Amino acid sequence: MNKDFLTYQAQTTPHPLGLEVSSAKGSYIYTTDGKAHLDFVAGVSACSLGHSHPKIVKAIKEQSEKYLHVMVYGEYAQSPAVNYTKLLSEKVDIPNAKTYLVNSGTEAIEGALKLARRYTGRQEIIAAHRAYHGNTMGSLSLMDFEERKKPFEPLLPEISFLNFNDETSLDTITKKTAAVILETIQGGAGFIQPKDDFLKKVKQRCEEVGALLILDEIQPGFGRTGKLFAYEHFGIIPDILVIGKGMAGGLPVGAFVASEKLMDSLSDNPKMGHITTFGGNPLIAASALATLEEITSTSLIEETLEKEKLFKTLLVHPLIEEVRGKGLMLAAIVSSEEIANQVILEAKDNELILFWLLFEKRAVRITPPLTISKEEIEKGCKIILAILDKIYKN
Numbered sequence: 001m002n003k004d005f006l007t008y009q010a011q012t013t014p015h016p017l018g019l020e021v022s023s024a025k026g027s028y029i030y031t032t033d034g035k036a037h038l039d040f041v042a043g044v045s046a047c048s049l050g051h052s053h054p055k056i057v058k059a060i061k062e063q064s065e066k067y068l069h070v071m072v073y074g075e076y077a078q079s080p081a082v083n084y085t086k087l088l089s090e091k092v093d094i095p096n097a098k099t100y101l102v103n104s105g106t107e108a109i110e111g112a113l114k115l116a117r118r119y120t121g122r123q124e125i126i127a128a129h130r131a132y133h134g135n136t137m138g139s140l141s142l143m144d145f146e147e148r149k150k151p152f153e154p155l156l157p158e159i160s161f162l163n164f165n166d167e168t169s170l171d172t173i174t175k176k177t178a179a180v181i182l183e184t185i186q187g188g189a190g191f192i193q194p195k196d197d198f199l200k201k202v203k204q205r206c207e208e209v210g211a212l213l214i215l216d217e218i219q220p221g222f223g224r225t226g227k228l229f230a231y232e233h234f235g236i237i238p239d240i241l242v243i244g245k246g247m248a249g250g251l252p253v254g255a256f257v258a259s260e261k262l263m264d265s266l267s268d269n270p271k272m273g274h275i276t277t278f279g280g281n282p283l284i285a286a287s288a289l290a291t292l293e294e295i296t297s298t299s300l301i302e303e304t305l306e307k308e309k310l311f312k313t314l315l316v317h318p319l320i321e322e323v324r325g326k327g328l329m330l331a332a333i334v335s336s337e338e339i340a341n342q343v344i345l346e347a348k349d350n351e352l353i354l355f356w357l358l359f360e361k362r363a364v365r366i367t368p369p370l371t372i373s374k375e376e377i378e379k380g381c382k383i384i385l386a387i388l389d390k391i392y393k394n
């Protein structure tokens with residue numbers, strides 16, 4: 001299968017990991033050679049309830065027997081999307097929240113940017129250095145990474161950058177600013193948490209100048225950090241919340257959420273300010289509803305914090321400088337980029353799935369399903385420590 005994968009499927013890198021997948025269940029991915037790989041990555045934080053969670057599979061099956069796609073987003077009332085957005089509006093802190101459902105995280109970012117420009121009538125967007133918001137032209141414009149951006153320019157104009165956690169850069173937010181967009185916890189940068197009320201200060205500055213605060217919770221959202229949404233840790237509420245990844249238990253999805261007053265500006269003057277064919281697709285919405293119900297009706301979110309403690313207790317080694325992050329959004333920061341590469345690749349040979357972060361090259365990504373058991377955590381950490389021991393002794 002790998003030969004055909006390389007021949008016919010467009011590639012993102014010249015050296016894909018290339019596991020040949022046959023099935024996946026719970027915390028394991030099974031490959032065609034019969035091996036069971038313990039998954040510490042969860043489809044890069046997307047499979048929050050593990051692989052093929054029975055409640056998700058049931059919701060998809062039941063919906064598939066009723067109807068699939070029937071109309072473009074926003075024209076017909078379809079119970080999966082209606083029930084989902086209703087439940088979500090009870091769970092987010094944004095007053096009178098309305099949710100616009102789309103197909104991916106990056107598309108949700110595009111929608112949020114359009115909403116901010118449309119609502120404020122301003123153009124400038126401020127993002128953070130070392131942020132990642134996706135790969136379409138608008139989202140890519142928010143990434144301060146010349147090497148990745150340059151070949152695709154010109155991108156969006158009127159984008160500037162501030163330093164995450166640096167209060168002195170708040171002056172860049174002015175009356176010209178439509179929105180500041182931040183990841184609540186910076187992912188690609190190395191799972192960096194906001195310090196010293198930084199987010200509160202950004203929000204305050206935005207309010208002073210009439211700019212909106214967009215928080216990208218595509219990765220930390222849906223329980224991964226020990227709260228349903230990570231902004232709850234930091235005492236603020238965004239004007240626009242962007243979500244995706246773990247939202248639909250492993251199906252492609254994204255959404256942006258804002259108050260009715262803001263959101264309604266996207267459907268008028270011009271009408272159809274944002275449109276999509278498949279946004280709110282009934283299968284995906286049914287899966288998102290099952291995911292949200294499961295996450296909010298069990299103790300999974302609180303358990304995330306206990307599992308964080310377990311990881312931090314177990315992953316102690318002279319080659320690990322720190323285990324950074326919150327809940328199950330963790331990264332082991334090892335002594336060098338080479339060691340991180342070695343750990344990730346050797347873990348693969350030992351049937352443990354780990355991955356990289358975009359900007360922090362010394363990071364070993366640990367973002368397992370929220371449903372991972374303590375025994376599975378112990379088993380995976382043992383593999384990591386054994387690899388590190390081998391490297392340390394050489």
Ligand SMILES: Cc1ncc(COP(=O)(O)O)c(C=O)c1O
Pocket residue numbers: 044104105106107109132133134135183187216217218219244245253254
């Ligand atoms: C914080 C953040 N924003 C946006 C995105 C883009 O989401 P998607 O890949 O679904 O377009 C990602 C994906 O990794 C992300 O982690």
